[in-house]
Amino acid sequence: MKTSLKWGAPVVGLVAAMALALPVQADKHGSLPDTMAKPGGFPERPLTMIVPYGPGGGSGQVARGMIQGVKDATGIDITPDYKPGGSGMVGLKTYMAAPADGYTVLEHIDDATSAFAIGKSNIHPAEDLIPLVISQITFSQIYIRANETRFNDWASYVAYVKSQGGKSTIANVAGEGSMERINMNRIADHFGVKVQQISFDKGGPRYAALKGGQVDALFEQPGDVRGFLESGDFKPILTLLKERPPAFPDTPSMTEVGLTFTPLMRFRGFYVHKNAPADRVKYLQWAFQKGFFTDSYQKFNKSKFMDLIPSFRDTDGARVLINETMDIYRQTYKEMGLIQ
Amino acid sequence: MELFLEGAATLVSSPLSIFIFFCGLVGGLLFGAIPGVSMLTLAAIFLPFSGFLSAPDAIMFYSVLYCSGTYGGAVTAILFNIPGAPENAPTAFDGYPMTQKGLAGKAIGAAVLCSAFGGTCSVIFMMLATPLLADIAVTHFGPPEIFSLVFFGIAVASSVGAKTLWKGWLSVLLGLLLATVGLDPVAGEERYTFDLYYLLAGLHFVPVILGFFAVAEVLVQAERRATGSYDMPKFVTSFPSLAEFLKLKFAVARSVGLGFFSGILPGIGATLAAFLSYNEAVRWSKTPENFGKGELEGVVASETANNAATGAAMIPLLALGLPGGALTAMMVGVFQMHDIEPGPLVFTNSSDLVWVVFAAMFFANIAILVLGFVETKGVLHLLRIPFQYLAPGILLMATIGAYATRSQVIDVAVMFAAGILAYFMRRTGYSVPGIVLGLILGKIGEQTFAQGMQMVSYDTYAFVSRPIVAILLIAGISTILTSVYRALKGTRRDIEI
Numbered sequence: 001m002k003t004s005l006k007w008g009a010p011v012v013g014l015v016a017a018m019a020l021a022l023p024v025q026a027d028k029h030g031s032l033p034d035t036m037a038k039p040g041g042f043p044e045r046p047l048t049m050i051v052p053y054g055p056g057g058g059s060g061q062v063a064r065g066m067i068q069g070v071k072d073a074t075g076i077d078i079t080p081d082y083k084p085g086g087s088g089m090v091g092l093k094t095y096m097a098a099p100a101d102g103y104t105v106l107e108h109i110d111d112a113t114s115a116f117a118i119g120k121s122n123i124h125p126a127e128d129l130i131p132l133v134i135s136q137i138t139f140s141q142i143y144i145r146a147n148e149t150r151f152n153d154w155a156s157y158v159a160y161v162k163s164q165g166g167k168s169t170i171a172n173v174a175g176e177g178s179m180e181r182i183n184m185n186r187i188a189d190h191f192g193v194k195v196q197q198i199s200f201d202k203g204g205p206r207y208a209a210l211k212g213g214q215v216d217a218l219f220e221q222p223g224d225v226r227g228f229l230e231s232g233d234f235k236p237i238l239t240l241l242k243e244r245p246p247a248f249p250d251t252p253s254m255t256e257v258g259l260t261f262t263p264l265m266r267f268r269g270f271y272v273h274k275n276a277p278a279d280r281v282k283y284l285q286w287a288f289q290k291g292f293f294t295d296s297y298q299k300f301n302k303s304k305f306m307d308l309i310p311s312f313r314d315t316d317g318a319r320v321l322i323n324e325t326m327d328i329y330r331q332t333y334k335e336m337g338l339i340q
Numbered sequence: 341m342e343l344f345l346e347g348a349a350t351l352v353s354s355p356l357s358i359f360i361f362f363c364g365l366v367g368g369l370l371f372g373a374i375p376g377v378s379m380l381t382l383a384a385i386f387l388p389f390s391g392f393l394s395a396p397d398a399i400m401f402y403s404v405l406y407c408s409g410t411y412g413g414a415v416t417a418i419l420f421n422i423p424g425a426p427e428n429a430p431t432a433f434d435g436y437p438m439t440q441k442g443l444a445g446k447a448i449g450a451a452v453l454c455s456a457f458g459g460t461c462s463v464i465f466m467m468l469a470t471p472l473l474a475d476i477a478v479t480h481f482g483p484p485e486i487f488s489l490v491f492f493g494i495a496v497a498s499s500v501g502a503k504t505l506w507k508g509w510l511s512v513l514l515g516l517l518l519a520t521v522g523l524d525p526v527a528g529e530e531r532y533t534f535d536l537y538y539l540l541a542g543l544h545f546v547p548v549i550l551g552f553f554a555v556a557e558v559l560v561q562a563e564r565r566a567t568g569s570y571d572m573p574k575f576v577t578s579f580p581s582l583a584e585f586l587k588l589k590f591a592v593a594r595s596v597g598l599g600f601f602s603g604i605l606p607g608i609g610a611t612l613a614a615f616l617s618y619n620e621a622v623r624w625s626k627t628p629e630n631f632g633k634g635e636l637e638g639v640v641a642s643e644t645a646n647n648a649a650t651g652a653a654m655i656p657l658l659a660l661g662l663p664g665g666a667l668t669a670m671m672v673g674v675f676q677m678h679d680i681e682p683g684p685l686v687f688t689n690s691s692d693l694v695w696v697v698f699a700a701m702f703f704a705n706i707a708i709l710v711l712g713f714v715e716t717k718g719v720l721h722l723l724r725i726p727f728q729y730l731a732p733g734i735l736l737m738a739t740i741g742a743y744a745t746r747s748q749v750i751d752v753a754v755m756f757a758a759g760i761l762a763y764f765m766r767r768t769g770y771s772v773p774g775i776v777l778g779l780i781l782g783k784i785g786e787q788t789f790a791q792g793m794q795m796v797s798y799d800t801y802a803f804v805s806r807p808i809v810a811i812l813l814i815a816g817i818s819t820i821l822t823s824v825y826r827a828l829k830g831t832r833r834d835i836e837i
Contacts, residue, residue, distance in 0.1 A: 085541020212478030
């Protein structure tokens with residue numbers, strides 16, 4: 001998709017929220033009680049977790065990580081039920097049709113927020129659902145092959161893209177209005193270049209496209225390509241954060257290359273229906289937040305670079321994150337002419 | 341060889357490892373045979389428990405399950421026209437007609453032998469050159485090449501099972517149309533969803549295939565019974581002879597090659613391997629009109645290729661960390677649970693684990709051969725059940741299978757709608773295999789075409805001038821023109837349905 005858009009003023013709320021999150025995370029860990037009485041015996045049987053994506057991707061992995069964390073913290077069993085399709089909409093709407101009794105919970109990502117903002121979904125993730133915990137917030141990077149000969153850093157990559165007159169390609173997983181496409185469009189617009197964004201909905205073909213030289217670059221989150229980074233096949237040339245994270249000291253941040261917009265983050269979390277009984281919701285909030293702080297979940301998050309940004313958001317924090325992200329999407333969609 | 345023996349030694353070093361090996365083997369055979377609850381169901385159920393096993397045992401379970409589950413679905417496809425999984429659908433095209441002719445033993449025997457042979461060959465190739473093959477596959481086969489491979493396959497699809505060429509093409513085009521239901525692969529726009537969120541993900545293969553094969557078959561047989569033309573399948577346990585296999589040696593070799601090749605390509609996998617292999621069997625046959633009516637080569641092509649694809653699918657997974665399908669994607673999760681990242685480093689950091697996988701898959705394919713022949717003697721007795729008892733059982737199994745796929749009632753409705761559609765298509769000479777081929781190939785064809793055109797900035801010349809693309813497109817167009825020429829000249833024999 002070729003784009004040339006004018007972008008509005010950057011939104012700063014997310015940055016402030018990110019900066020304040022670390023002490024909140026530590027405080028919350030200390031304030032959570034070690035045990036909590038089961039309300040009326042709930043749950044008397046294993047819970048079901050609807051996961052609106054396939055088992056092999058980031059959502060399937062974080063779902064299994066949290067299921068183990070909740071099990072370690074509370075002994076509660078949760079069965080994952082994968083319902084992929086429609087960029088997460090099939091699972092989301094299936095969840096809303098399930099009984100609101102607390103026995104069914106939902107995993108979802110920022111796609112639920114962007115879908116509501118653009119009008120593809122009528123389910124507001126912070127109003128029609130109650131966030132139990134946001135457990136992963138991650139940034140994106142742009143990768144090239146480590147043995148690429150046409151360019152080897154951000155400056156030479158931009159120069160190459162310019163020279164191609166719109167024919168340079170980048171792989172991502174991007175529908176119109178998605179986090180990936182909006183971020184990439186803003187980068188392209190800033191540098192006055194046009195890039196062919198090619199969407200691969202499965203990780204395997206997406207990474208194969210870069211590895212095999214079918215595309216020039218890849219837009220992805222670092223945890224998903226960790227194997228390629230460690231093997232030396234892929235090399236990050238830009239981190240979409242204001243500052244270089246410690247894990248990527250040699251990769252320039254967006255500020256260093258002159259980008260001033262607030263990047264949209266990928267976030268994954270767990271929800272329950274707003275009509276679920278209040279005492280059960282409170283118990284689930286405790287169980288999932290305890291699950292986040294277990295050793296097994298912390299180890300899992302670290303293996304995915306999810307410790308670089310404080311990922312923890314309790315219910316109130318998640319609502320702030322969702323609503324601020326929603327505002328950014330709405331503003332962006334208006335500028336793109338996708339909504340009124 | 342030394343590494344292989346070390347892997348085999350690890351495999352048999354503890355009773356638990358041997359137990360897990362057989363759990364994967366038998367689990368795959370059972371779950372593969374029951375429609376709707378495929379090997380993926382068992383794989384998903386087992387996933388939380390795999391964290392409690394050692395890394396070699398956990399990975400071995402999934403490797404063995406992949407081999408046996410791919411074969412397991414062939415039995416019900418042949419006996420009852422119910423493919424256990426989409427990759428077994430082409431097996432039913434000729435396997436079930438063979439059952440009706442009293443050749444079920446021959447068809448299942450061929451499926452067992454070919455599954456084991458195809459799987460073993462691919463494991464051997466995998467052991468010999470995994471990193472090299474993976475690199476070649478991703479370097480030379482991008483979306484444009486995969487699209488042209490799909491086009492090459494579709495070009496021959498019209499000649500399978502239809503009464504005339506034109507009805508064959510209409511069937512394929514209807515399949516391609518059905519493949520467009522859901523979100524489009526470029527902009528994510530909704531198409532033919534009628535505001536039903538169930539349709540956002542498109543029509544799922546499993547209920548459609550169950551409808552086309554199982555429900556339609558019950559309707560056809562019920563009609564025959566009502567009109568007094570029903571013949572109960574004969575109970576014969578004759579297995580295929582060595583001479584019959586030797587006659588099909590080129591078909592087997594071609595199917596191994598095609599299956600292996602399809603398996604290496606990330607995102608392609610066993611289903612497309614089976615369909616493409618079946619199409620090539622039709623293309624190269626001297627008697628293409630016999631396909632769809634009980635041709636042994638149809639079963640051979642499908643089952644050899646889908647099992648050859650299993651070993652091959654492990655190549656991009658192990659060498660590059662690229663899963664080719666749902667089961668290999670789950671295996672990435674299993675690797676990560678044990679702090680192992682599949683990819684180039686796995687050969688350096690965990691080579692013992694890799695060779696356990698190779699050894700487990702090798703022995704799984706050998707075990708399929710033994711267990712398959714033992715199992716065949718037993719399952720053939722199912723054919724003795726009278727139709728009036730068998731039909732409700734088939735419908736019940738199919739209904740459970742359709743619902744279990746996504747726990748959606750609409751999938752049951754889709755299955756019955758597809759069954760009624762297929763019943764009338766068969767009565768009027770249209771091709772059920774054609775529509776299934778269109779549906780399966782259409783989804784991946786559209787996506788790779790869109791990606792390919794974006795890659796070349798919508799420059800058609802740049803797209804078609806890629807050497808592999810050009811060769812496959814020319815071959816496909818030649819096939820279409822030849823069949824049209826034959827139809828116009830009246831040399832294409834009509835096929836009675």
